[in-house]
C-alpha cells in the first residue's frame with residue numbers, strides 16, 4: 008500500500024489528534040519536522056501496521072529468546088543476510104556487536120565487561136576523520152579505541168593481535184578524509200579482522216540492508232530501526248555473519264552482560280519486523296520523486312526573497328539518495344538564521360529545520376507528513392518577507 012506514505016504519515020488525522028492531545032496535556036507542542044530523523048525530535052513516525060504489531064505483542068507472554076531468534080531469522084531472510092539481531096537502537100547495536108567481536112560467546116568474558124582482563128582482543132580501530140559521538144558505544148564495552156589516519160598504510164600498521172574489530176561509519180558527512188569502506192574491508196580481511204559498518208541513517212536506499220554485507224563483504228552492518236525504516240524508536244538492526252550474531256545474542260539482553268541494559272521487548276521485536284516488511288514493500292522511486300516535487304516547490308516559493316539564496320542539494324543530510332533544500336541568508340535578509348530558527352520553533356505546531364554553518368539551514372522532506380511541506384514554506388516565506 009501507500010507509496011505516498013512518507014516518514015511522517017500516520018493512520019490518519021484521528022491518531023494525530025490523539026497524539027497531540029497527549030502532548031498538549033503535558034504542556035508540549037507537536038513539532039513539524041523539516042530537519043530529519045533526529046532522535047531529539049523523535050526520530051521518525053512509525054509506519055502503518057507497526058503499532059498494531061506492538062499491541063499484539065503486548066497481549067501475550069512468550070519465550071523471549073525464541074522470539075528474538077525467530078524475528079532475527081525472518082529479518083535475515085527478508086534482507087538477504089546470513090543472520091540478524093534486533094538491538095535497542097543503532098548505538099546499542101554497536102555495543103553488542105563490538106562485545107561479540109571481543110568476547111564471542113565465552114561466558115567468562117561476557118560476564119567480565121567492561122574489564123577486558125584476560126581478553127585476547129581489546130582494541131577497536133577507528134579513523135580520526137570518523138570520530139563522532141556514537142563512538143562512545145565502542146568504548147562502553149571497555150575497548151580501547153585506536154585512532155588512525157584515513158590511509159591504507161596507517162590501517163595496516165595499526166592492526167595487531169589485539170585488534171578485535173574495525174568500526175566504519177557510513178554516510179557522506181563522515182566519509183570525508185576516510186578510506187572507502189571497500190578498502191577497509193579488503194585490508195581488514197587480509198588480517199582476519201571483522202569490519203562493523205554503522206549505517207544507522209543509510210536508508211533510503213533500502214538496498215543498503217544488504218549492500219554493505221552482501222555486496223561489500225562487511226561482517227556486520229547496523230541500522231536504526233527508528234530512522235528510515237520507521238520502526239519503533241528503541242530498535243536497531245545488526246545484520247551479517249552468523250557467528251557474530253550468535254555473539255550479539257550471547258552478549259545482549261536477557262544475558263547479564265554489557266547488553267543487559269539495552270533491553271529489547273517483545274513489542275519492539277514484533278514492531279521492527281512489521282516495519283522491515285512495510286519498508287521493503289514501498290516503491291522507493293515514487294517516494295524519492297515525491298521528495299523531489301516538495302523540494303522544487305520550496306525552491307520556487309523562496310526564490311527572489313531579499314537576502315535569500317536557495318538551492319536544491321543532493322544527496323540529503325546523511326547521504327540518503329534524495330533531494331533537500333539548502334538556504335543561505337545574507338545580511339540583507341529579513342532576519343538572521345538564528346532568529347529565523349527560533350521563530351519557527353516558537354510557532355504552534357513548532358517547526359524544526361536543519362541548521363548549517365553560521366547563516367544557512369536546510370529543509371528536509373523525509374520526515375514531513377502530508378501537507379506539512381506547504382505549512383513549512385508558508386512559515387519560512389512569511390518570516391523572510393517582512
Ligand SMILES: *Cc1c(COP(=O)(O)O)cnc(C)c1O
Pocket residue numbers: 046095096097098099141176205206207208230231232233242243325
Ligand atoms: C542515528 C545514528 C546512530 C544512533 O542510532 P540510534 O538508533 O538512535 O541508536 C548511530 N550512528 C549514526 C551514524 C547515526 O546517524
